[in-house]
Amino acid sequence: MPDLIARFSSRNQRLSHVFLKDRLKGAETYDRIAGYFRSSIFDLIHEEISTIGRVRIVCNADLDPRDLTAATLSQKARDQAQVERWHEQGDEIDALLERPRWRRLHELLTEGNVEIRVVSRDNAPFLHGKAGVITQPDGSTSSFIGSINETANGWAQSYEMIWEDPSPEAAAWVRSEFDWLWNKGVPLSQAVIDEIGRTAQKIEVQVEEMLADPVGLAKSITVESPLVRRGEGLAPWQKAFVKIFVEHDQKYGAARLLLADEVGVGKTLSMAATGALTVLMGHGPFLILCPATLTLQWQMELWDKLGLPACVWTRAPQRGWVDHRGHLYRSRDPEDVLRCPSQIGIVSTGLLVRGGPEAQALMRGTYGMIALDEGHKARVKRGIGMDEPEPGKLYQAMERLAGRTRHLVIGTATPIQTNREEIWDLMKLLAYGQDHVLGRPSASRWWDAEQALDLISGRTILKDPEAAWPWLRSPLPHAREAAVFRGIREDLHTDETEFFTDRGLANLDDFTRQDLEEVLERGEIARKLPFMRYHNPLGRHVVLRRRKTLEDANLMDRIAVNIHPRAGAAPGVFERSAVRTPHFYDRAYEEVRQFMRAMKARQAGTGFLGNLMMQRICSSVAAGMATATKMLERRREGLLLEETDDPDLLEAIEEMGAETYASAVDLEARHLERVLEILGSAKQEDPKGRAVLHYLDQENWLQLGCIIFSQYYDTARWVGSLISATHPGEPVAIYAGVGKSGVLLDGEWRTVDREDIKRGVKERKLRLVCATDAACEGLNLQTLGTLINVDLPWNPSRLEQRIGRIKRYGQQRREVDMANLVYAGTIDERVYQRLSERMQDRYDILGSLPDTIEDEWIEDIERLEEELKSFTKPESPADVFSLRYGDFLSLDGDDRGWEVWTKVVARRDIEERLMRPWNGRSGASA
Numbered sequence: 001m002p003d004l005i006a007r008f009s010s011r012n013q014r015l016s017h018v019f020l021k022d023r024l025k026g027a028e029t030y031d032r033i034a035g036y037f038r039s040s041i042f043d044l045i046h047e048e049i050s051t052i053g054r055v056r057i058v059c060n061a062d063l064d065p066r067d068l069t070a071a072t073l074s075q076k077a078r079d080q081a082q083v084e085r086w087h088e089q090g091d092e093i094d095a096l097l098e099r100p101r102w103r104r105l106h107e108l109l110t111e112g113n114v115e116i117r118v119v120s121r122d123n124a125p126f127l128h129g130k131a132g133v134i135t136q137p138d139g140s141t142s143s144f145i146g147s148i149n150e151t152a153n154g155w156a157q158s159y160e161m162i163w164e165d166p167s168p169e170a171a172a173w174v175r176s177e178f179d180w181l182w183n184k185g186v187p188l189s190q191a192v193i194d195e196i197g198r199t200a201q202k203i204e205v206q207v208e209e210m211l212a213d214p215v216g217l218a219k220s221i222t223v224e225s226p227l228v229r230r231g232e233g234l235a236p237w238q239k240a241f242v243k244i245f246v247e248h249d250q251k252y253g254a255a256r257l258l259l260a261d262e263v264g265v266g267k268t269l270s271m272a273a274t275g276a277l278t279v280l281m282g283h284g285p286f287l288i289l290c291p292a293t294l295t296l297q298w299q300m301e302l303w304d305k306l307g308l309p310a311c312v313w314t315r316a317p318q319r320g321w322v323d324h325r326g327h328l329y330r331s332r333d334p335e336d337v338l339r340c341p342s343q344i345g346i347v348s349t350g351l352l353v354r355g356g357p358e359a360q361a362l363m364r365g366t367y368g369m370i371a372l373d374e375g376h377k378a379r380v381k382r383g384i385g386m387d388e389p390e391p392g393k394l395y396q397a398m399e400r401l402a403g404r405t406r407h408l409v410i411g412t413a414t415p416i417q418t419n420r421e422e423i424w425d426l427m428k429l430l431a432y433g434q435d436h437v438l439g440r441p442s443a444s445r446w447w448d449a450e451q452a453l454d455l456i457s458g459r460t461i462l463k464d465p466e467a468a469w470p471w472l473r474s475p476l477p478h479a480r481e482a483a484v485f486r487g488i489r490e491d492l493h494t495d496e497t498e499f500f501t502d503r504g505l506a507n508l509d510d511f512t513r514q515d516l517e518e519v520l521e522r523g524e525i526a527r528k529l530p531f532m533r534y535h536n537p538l539g540r541h542v543v544l545r546r547r548k549t550l551e552d553a554n555l556m557d558r559i560a561v562n563i564h565p566r567a568g569a570a571p572g573v574f575e576r577s578a579v580r581t582p583h584f585y586d587r588a589y590e591e592v593r594q595f596m597r598a599m600k601a602r603q604a605g606t607g608f609l610g611n612l613m614m615q616r617i618c619s620s621v622a623a624g625m626a627t628a629t630k631m632l633e634r635r636r637e638g639l640l641l642e643e644t645d646d647p648d649l650l651e652a653i654e655e656m657g658a659e660t661y662a663s664a665v666d667l668e669a670r671h672l673e674r675v676l677e678i679l680g681s682a683k684q685e686d687p688k689g690r691a692v693l694h695y696l697d698q699e700n701w702l703q704l705g706c707i708i709f710s711q712y713y714d715t716a717r718w719v720g721s722l723i724s725a726t727h728p729g730e731p732v733a734i735y736a737g738v739g740k741s742g743v744l745l746d747g748e749w750r751t752v753d754r755e756d757i758k759r760g761v762k763e764r765k766l767r768l769v770c771a772t773d774a775a776c777e778g779l780n781l782q783t784l785g786t787l788i789n790v791d792l793p794w795n796p797s798r799l800e801q802r803i804g805r806i807k808r809y810g811q812q813r814r815e816v817d818m819a820n821l822v823y824a825g826t827i828d829e830r831v832y833q834r835l836s837e838r839m840q841d842r843y844d845i846l847g848s849l850p851d852t853i854e855d856e857w858i859e860d861i862e863r864l865e866e867e868l869k870s871f872t873k874p875e876s877p878a879d880v881f882s883l884r885y886g887d888f889l890s891l892d893g894d895d896r897g898w899e900v901w902t903k904v905v906a907r908r909d910i911e912e913r914l915m916r917p918w919n920g921r922s923g924a925s926a
Helices: 015-024 046-051 075-088 092-097 099-111 152-156 168-184 190-201 214-222 236-252 267-280 292-306 334-338 349-354 357-362 393-402 421-431 449-456 465-472 483-492 510-522 537-541 547-552 583-601 607-619 621-634 648-656 658-667 669-681 687-698 713-726 754-762 796-803 827-836 855-859 861-870 895-899 907-914
Strands: 006-009 029-036 054-060 114-119 130-135 141-146 161-165 203-205 256-259 286-290 311-314 320-322 328-330 344-348 367-372 405-411 542-544 560-564 706-710 732-735 742-745 748-751 768-772 786-789 815-820 903-905
Touching: 015 046, 029 168, 046 099, 054 168, 075 190, 092 099, 099 114, 099 190, 114 168, 130 168, 141 168, 190 895, 214 236, 214 267, 214 895, 214 903, 236 256, 236 267, 236 405, 256 267, 256 421, 256 537, 267 286, 267 292, 267 344, 267 367, 267 405, 267 907, 286 292, 286 349, 292 311, 292 344, 292 754, 334 357, 344 349, 349 357, 349 393, 367 393, 393 405, 393 421, 405 421, 421 449, 421 537, 449 537, 465 510, 483 510, 537 542, 583 607, 583 621, 583 669, 607 621, 607 713, 607 827, 621 669, 621 713, 687 706, 687 713, 687 786, 706 713, 713 732, 713 742, 713 768, 732 754, 903 907
Parallel strands: 029 054, 054 114, 203 903, 256 405, 256 542, 286 344, 286 367, 311 344, 367 405, 560 815, 706 768, 706 786, 732 768, 786 815
Antiparallel strands: 006 161, 029 130, 130 141, 141 161, 311 320, 320 328, 732 742, 742 748
């Protein structure tokens, strides 16, 4: 019997020609076990592959099997894992030099005869066993085995050997191996195929080339952002907001928008993307105003997700601007607040509330765009016995700043808290200096909140042109809003940049007047609304998307949250639903109560110190000791040199003044000294540590992966150290502010960049993360299935943000577990008992709670109970008013266009432009 086996070596001949091309010519099928998927996979056999009826390639992708499991992950999550891995293997030089090859590959992958699957690292850590079966139309086969990869280098340049066997037995054996891997694999993501096509067509452009197409420019600066390279990208509703923003700028010459998306939908990215766009369009600096506790979150999210450098105005350790790499630009005078080293500056709203030279300087600047986060804090007070509404300090500051900026976006999930006029207060901020929003104050009825809201909500109906005209003439709607408005403008010869007319109905053509009469009578037929309920300032300038709508549209996963501890859980650890406390803790807690009472009994403003100390002792023994020590040490300095993750103590010192702070703490120092004495001499460990270990070990949460949250770095570091000491060989990540993040292994500390921690979690090298609230933005921890709150923020919206770290698309579990730890017998336990009574909906556990719990409610638990009983969730503007952009998701089919956009602005060019400083007093860019 003749020897059927043939042997080939690249030492003697070019394998791609003498073997592969020859065997594939005229073939009917080709099944191949390859190595990694590379862009050169079909480079040398493009023509042959294109003529084969069916080509199947199975490759390894170095992905965790849990990233590929269809039973637990959405298609979006599986796509995300593959795209991220593809970008990690990317080669920009190859993509440029071998562009024809990338185009040919994309053609093959989209013609329909080629299918590629990838297998996880568990099934094939590396496909060293490479083989293939080629079948001819007559049924004959050629099976081969060798070391060769399905790449151009493998077939044409590397030293490789192949053994070929045409026997049916060999074909059956190779096919059995192939079929096993094929059935274990998942299809190569369409998102990866799209990215190959995009890369093949990619061209680098300058910002100036894209100025005529602002939405295109937005695509150009985000398509290769860190967020996209991680396989995520902007959500459809975030892209839609960019489009709305650009439309407003083009129609009105300025975008004035109230972004009222619900908590967890992602307002930050929407505002960030539009702000960066305005800077690159040359409109001027982008100023972000937010609470002090959110400044770091904003900076990290801008850089970690969009690759946008920004600076934060800080007061510790020294005054000045701190850039995204932690470098301090020291301030020498208040005017330095107008000398931001980058085009995006982030400033605490507390600075505006306190006033002073820096606030005054900031309000003299001019800006391209201002984004006000947590906009509901800009309040106008109303109440019984008040003759007139009284604007708060932040609202007064925003009245001045609104006139100093071209674009203004106010972000808040609760534009209506207790009174529907609150949303109109925010509308008035949008209107300052811009007649197109509410019209001219002296000539517009829209400035009367009560009349305007009655009209918008449908209480008042305008049935004829005479009644409607005073509402339509100022602001005069844009011609693109409705055909009747185009006719009005044409009749009045009004320029599209003007939004006021002093002319009357008599100046309208008869046909136009008749059109107006008809639309007022029939309303917006498609929406079944009276005409003015749709065509009004609120409809034009409020954008709101609800989480439930996104879940119903399968854009967000619906995930349940199980709350722990449950009744009867671990009696040695828990007492009722709280952590059982030892005697030493009870004594220390009583001293803190004495300190809190003493602070409240003193002058106005010092009570905050008592609350601050109470929150720390309720967090952990470590946080209580650290804060008591700092309060005592800093009282003569009047400055806080640490604690940048928690600016509360620093703000207290600044607001009270160094001398008042020092004297207040001096007089009551004995209480703090007793706290340190009791805690320092205690023989027992912090009982919350036992509770954490109970969930990790007894409830098996370690196997599921766990994120452990605290408001304070001292607590997060203590928990991390405890776990590291009790779990040899288990790495524990600490995710905090700049310079404070790292990994503990067997008690040894190693400083690690936050990006490396996120990557370690995603690759499942890390399954325990201890994080602070201030640093949690940008953390996507869908690979972790449990959450422990070592302390509970008295602000439910902060708790919502914590839950959002794991309750997001890609979460492997359809329900996640959350443990809330509070000490028994403390104010935290009493508050949590009241809150937990209303946390009944597993899919929306915070839906029946207010976003903020006022300090006065905490101090009077009976009042808290009454407030919660009487609380009803504020009406959403979408419930009361008919919003044009309510639940707005559509991009008119352009959603996919963002991911395959080929005109790219280089990241270096973007960074260089955004790192240009503000130019002193004017705030304009240099």
